[in-house]
Amino acid sequence: MKIKYNFDVLPFSCSLQLMLVFDKIAAFKDHLNQYSKGSIIGFVPTMGALHEGHLHLVSEAKKSCNIVVVSIFVNPLQFNNSSDFDKYPITIEKDKALLEEIKCDLLFIPNATEIYSQKTRLKFDFGTLEQVMEGKFRPGHFNGVAIVLSKLFHIVSPTIVYFGQKDFQQCAVVKTLIEDLSFNMKMITVPTVREASGLAMSSRNQRLSQEGLSKASSIFAGLSQGMQVLKETRNKTKTKEQIQKIVEAACIEVEYIEIADPKTLLPADTDLRQMVICFAGFLEGVRLIDNIVVDL
Ligand code: PAF
Numbered sequence: 277m278k279i280k281y282n283f284d285v286l287p288f289s290c291s292l293q294l295m296l297v298f299d300k301i302a303a304f305k306d307h308l309n310q311y312s313k314g315s316i317i318g319f320v321p322t323m324g325a326l327h328e329g330h331l332h333l334v335s336e337a338k339k340s341c342n343i344v345v346v347s348i349f350v351n352p353l354q355f356n357n358s359s360d361f362d363k364y365p366i367t368i369e370k371d372k373a374l375l376e377e378i379k380c381d382l383l384f385i386p387n388a389t390e391i392y393s394q395k396t397r398l399k400f401d402f403g404t405l406e407q408v409m410e411g412k413f414r415p416g417h418f419n420g421v422a423i424v425l426s427k428l429f430h431i432v433s434p435t436i437v438y439f440g441q442k443d444f445q446q447c448a449v450v451k452t453l454i455e456d457l458s459f460n461m462k463m464i465t466v467p468t469v470r471e472a473s474g475l476a477m478s479s480r481n482q483r484l485s486q487e488g489l490s491k492a493s494s495i496f497a498g499l500s501q502g503m504q505v506l507k508e509t510r511n512k513t514k515t516k517e518q519i520q521k522i523v524e525a526a527c528i529e530v531e532y533i534e535i536a537d538p539k540t541l542l543p544a545d546t547d548l549r550q551m552v553i554c555f556a557g558f559l560e561g562v563r564l565i566d567n568i569v570v571d572l
Pocket residue numbers: 321322323349351354421424425443446
């Protein structure tokens with residue numbers, strides 16, 4: 277067993293390899309100070325409602341790290357729409373069981389008062405990186421993400437942090453955050469985990485009906501066909517039209533389809549060797565995003 281038992285906190289279960297659960301910053305930091313010296317700490321920040329995509333991040337972390345920390349915190353600051361926040365799925369007991377099963381070492385699960393003990397005055401500005409796509413349609417979203425991640429990075433002090441490529445723009449923002457604020461950690465972006473239908477795994481999928489889940493698979497079908505059109509023609513308008521046709525046939529309302537430079541996220545010049553097609557849309561009132569990287 278890698279971690280010694282700490283009697284100040286309750287183990288989630290009594291299996292041999294215990295996952296320790298903390299909800300207080302001080303107790304969690306004390307534990308790390310005491311038991312993590314010289315360890316490679318892998319960190320997977322989440323908002324819970326865990327799915328295979330999150331568990332894959334944890335498995336990746338377990339390959340290279342000797343302590344894996346997962347945080348669950350539904351961060352109010354990154355929701356520009358209060359009803360989206362209210363409807364965000366919360367499945368704490370199931371999440372704990374899943375993490376226990378894959379032998380996550382430490383779970384940090386603070387409440388909002390613990391994280392935001394005082395009003396945050398600081399504001400992040402990621403420039404053009406946040407003026408497009410998610411940043412444009414969800415004003416303040418990346419400021420909220422950057423604030424909570426900065427706090428979590430200070431609390432956990434990870435060696436490596438893991439993010440899923442489904443949130444392509446978030447990955448670009450986090451990379452900037454880590455570089456600009458000299459956080460001493462490596463960031464690994466892990467490819468999107470998909471359902472057999474191609475649908476990108478997302479906590480929000482839990483809000484879709486069975487019919488919705490099947491319709492939502494047309495997002496990746498559209499992106500895949502769009503990729504073919506882009507490869508064959510390099511024509512961005514035709515590519516977007518093709519994707520739009522496919523998703524609209526499945527009753528998905530498009531919010532945006534953008535073809536961007538993967539580094540800057542600005543609209544891609546037609547001579548680029550690599551582009552990313554990003555999608556956001558609504559189905560059954562649920563906002564879904566996905567992307568595909570295209571090598572040309
Ligand atoms: O991707 C998410 O789940 C969230 O944006 C994150 C990174 C946990 C920050 O709240």
